[in-house]
Amino acid sequence: MSEPTKIFLPEKDAPTHWYNLNADLGALGVDVPPPLHPGTGQPVGPEDLAPLFPMELIKQEVGGERYVEIPEEVRQVYRLWRPTPLYRAHRWEKALGTPAKIFYKYEGVSPSGSHKPNTSVPQAYYNAQEGTKRITTETGAGQWGSALSFACQMFDIACKVYMVKVSFQQKPYRRALMETWGASVVPSPSDQTAAGRAILAKQPESTGSLGIAISEAVEEAAQRDDTKYALGSVLNHVLMHQTVIGQEVIRQLEMAGADWPDVLVGCTGGGSNFAGFIYPFLAEDVDGRHAKPRIVAVEPAASPSLTRGRYAYDFGDTGQMTPLMKMHTLGHDFIPAPIHAGGLRYHGMSPQVSALVEAGLVEAKSTTQMPMFDACMGFVRSEGILPAPEAGHAVWGALQEALACKESGEARTVVFNLCGHGHFDLSAYDAYLGGQLEDYEYPEAAIAESLAALPHVG
Ligand SMILES: Cc1ncc(COP(=O)(O)O)c(C=O)c1O
Numbered sequence: 001m002s003e004p005t006k007i008f009l010p011e012k013d014a015p016t017h018w019y020n021l022n023a024d025l026g027a028l029g030v031d032v033p034p035p036l037h038p039g040t041g042q043p044v045g046p047e048d049l050a051p052l053f054p055m056e057l058i059k060q061e062v063g064g065e066r067y068v069e070i071p072e073e074v075r076q077v078y079r080l081w082r083p084t085p086l087y088r089a090h091r092w093e094k095a096l097g098t099p100a101k102i103f104y105k106y107e108g109v110s111p112s113g114s115h116k117p118n119t120s121v122p123q124a125y126y127n128a129q130e131g132t133k134r135i136t137t138e139t140g141a142g143q144w145g146s147a148l149s150f151a152c153q154m155f156d157i158a159c160k161v162y163m164v165k166v167s168f169q170q171k172p173y174r175r176a177l178m179e180t181w182g183a184s185v186v187p188s189p190s191d192q193t194a195a196g197r198a199i200l201a202k203q204p205e206s207t208g209s210l211g212i213a214i215s216e217a218v219e220e221a222a223q224r225d226d227t228k229y230a231l232g233s234v235l236n237h238v239l240m241h242q243t244v245i246g247q248e249v250i251r252q253l254e255m256a257g258a259d260w261p262d263v264l265v266g267c268t269g270g271g272s273n274f275a276g277f278i279y280p281f282l283a284e285d286v287d288g289r290h291a292k293p294r295i296v297a298v299e300p301a302a303s304p305s306l307t308r309g310r311y312a313y314d315f316g317d318t319g320q321m322t323p324l325m326k327m328h329t330l331g332h333d334f335i336p337a338p339i340h341a342g343g344l345r346y347h348g349m350s351p352q353v354s355a356l357v358e359a360g361l362v363e364a365k366s367t368t369q370m371p372m373f374d375a376c377m378g379f380v381r382s383e384g385i386l387p388a389p390e391a392g393h394a395v396w397g398a399l400q401e402a403l404a405c406k407e408s409g410e411a412r413t414v415v416f417n418l419c420g421h422g423h424f425d426l427s428a429y430d431a432y433l434g435g436q437l438e439d440y441e442y443p444e445a446a447i448a449e450s451l452a453a454l455p456h457v458g
Contacts, residue, residue, distance in 0.1 A: 125151075145163055233350065281295070
């Protein structure tokens, strides 16, 4: 076989800048309405965010500079695993009998096993620069909590993680990993915050949600001078840090002599791995170098913000402490079923990705977890790599494209982001193999109920 299977970008050619989509929104015809202060209804200013985030990250959140230089200290840590490999899925293509040329970017080689350290490292770095001693955060599947624990360890900052209770119970080894990197981990809802206590008073058996865990982490950071908060997705600066992914992919496709992709596929929880993967392709379009490929976002039918949520202003958390963001939302009270893709169980979607869907630049699809695991089984049995259930949604999306090519006989180039490995998700694979996995689609009535509690804006 003459065409390569793994395409490695040398360290010396790693991206030196992040790409900031804010700079190109006008050129793309995309409008991202600003976050609003829940009290005044006015756009939030830097001073509103200052108790939670270091100033450099606030500047990045609202800044319009097209390329932001990656500090050398961050690049040094990135070099522990970046650039990540791009694979050509020769064996999966053959097993499927598809003429499609399938490539996947593999972010599972990072220390914590996903794309999340691409932003946890710069977030910890800028906090350290500005004297932060402690960072609080939430985690769903444990991927983000692990990534932040690792990054805090790199820059000597204490880390406290509120972990959604159902994941805390399902994934004891994720907790152990976070503790190995020096973090303390608390199941959420907890009795350590007013937000947690309020939920427990109403629902003592609550299995938690990302929305609740965010409230707990934000509350603690807002109350302590030595503590800031870090978010693993949704916000503009987080998405920007992930753009090392797509920049590397473009260079690796060139190295492989591949055609410009026909379609890009990624999974969406809050939108960060997806954005980091696709944004540099939008920049190519803006610069007139290459036309935008079709772009597909895949989410779980159990947490269908893009496909069934409303595009409206909503809180980022259940306790109504965050600014209001215009996004696709299922309502901040939404409690998703405990499906295995814990990292995709969020009620909202990043405002930028939501706006790209509204503008028709991105298509959104959903799948339940059985077909997603079916797709992963085919993938793992030919490619060997075990996808995280979140990343499995991208595998499912790529499979649909490969099967469409098989049907039509077209040899399209399909590229997807395999954003994490599933080594901590083997109980999910075990349930699948044991025939114990259940499909779940979020019921229409429950969506209507949580949407009824959306705040009134404007
Ligand atoms: C492996 C993995 N993929 C995807 C996600 C979803 O987040 P995002 O949409 O921000 O990439 C998570 C979140 O925890 C994750 O752990």
